[in-house]
Amino acid sequence: MGTFAGHALPGSFFLLFGIWSAIFQLRKYYRRKRFELGFTSVPVEVYRNQMTTPCPCPGSSCCSTRKLPLDSIIKATCCAIGIIGEVYTGFNGGKFVYIGNAQHATMFSMFLLSGVFEILNFYRILRLPPASDYFATFLAITTEGILFVFHLHGRTPADIYVHTILIYAVLLTIAVGTYEAVNLRSHIAGLLRSILIILQGTWFWHVGAILYPPVSWLPVWDELAVESIPRAANVFCQHVLLVFACVLLTATVMGYGLRNPPARLKGDQPDSCISSDQQRLLDSDEISDDEETELLEMRTWKPLK
Template sequence: MGTFGGHALPGSFFILYGLWSIWHILEKFYRRKSYELNKSNESTSEYTCRISYPIERKQQTENDIKKCFSCCKKSFPLDSLAKLVFCIIGIIGEVITGFSNDWIFVHIGNAQHSTMFSLFGLSGAIELCIFYGIFKIPLQSEYLFHGIALWGELFLFLFHLHHRNPLDVYLHILLTGMIILGILVSVVELLNPHEPIYGLIRSWTYLMQGTWFWQVSSINIFWRYFISLRCYAFLRLNY
């Protein structure tokens, strides 16, 4: 993750995942509101928060259903699948780049990054298992594994600062603050499942994490320049 690509991959995922969540939260909420205000004839259930938002498929005819595979449903968990795929790619990249030219694993930080990817990948895998009925557990169990992933990310970044220069430490402190906010909001959201505001705030923390990764990837390219100028004020305003 110390490279541009290593930061751009998780940054892109967090930004896309945040935008995806915001769109579906607002869509579900306003569809229900339109139905309650008699502005729509489409009957929709009451808004209930969740971590994953599968794509709802269009109405299928009987012939279409017969042609479809047995695993097909009225919706498809694209976000959960993307989360798992992104994390697998991240793990492979971290493991490969962690070795020296003599195939000795020398970059211990890559092992920490792989652990973070593994936790988020586990969250995506659990969401897929819940969606396809492999695990017969409540839908809100998504929050448990999502929380574990965030706690793991927070723990790893807190212990990722040893023997780092002041600028590097400051950068990671900015991120840990956003992770803590995401954890707290997730707990409040779980306790208030019909309030969309908490889901929107949680999704906003994803966007902020994504922008952090992209900004840090740019800083890595001009690292000596930033170190020489000690651009703490710039980073604070930019983030």
């Protein structure tokens, strides 16, 4: 990653999946809210966080579940390409001599493994407990953090601190993700995890611009100056502000149409046509997708008498 492109590539990786995850979670949350507020009588699954964000794939012979884990497939593919690139460029004179390339290839390998794990878990080839897909992903993020900690020896102070900030973001992502895996109904935890992943992506790009300016008009930082340290922290906080504002704006736009729910205006409520035991199953994390769909189809909206 000793170039601007070397920082922009993983930055784009985190940006893509962070934005993808945030939009998916907001869309899933507001679709459920539309049903709960009476905007539609079509049953919608109860909101539950998930690491894989599948795309609808109706009428396709390759998708028996009518969904495709496209993000996991792209993750595995991109990481495979990254591994090939790091290994290929790590050789000099017929010998693998660049330890940095080996570290990057290791990081890509962990995310490749998490992508494959998500695909196997999505198609239930692996019969694992709920939230198992979080395990592989956050194991990969933990590996990323460990590699960064031992990736900074002999660097300039500014270089060390801009990467140290990234390590803090990684640790916070792990903490939030652990809480999310335990509380799959927490929409805030899932959204915060997406924000932190987006933040890693934007900061990767900015670190590349700080250390290896790609164009002449970008300011050149004095990497030995003490002032560069608080300056880097200030810029990172501006990233936090910008990313949060963008996600907040997206949530506002997506939820704008739910201001005047017909259920509240007309006195509608969901028909209580399922038993209390079925409702507890519906609210639990142990229910399968097929069972959840069957129970949801039993729920319709009807006006109060």
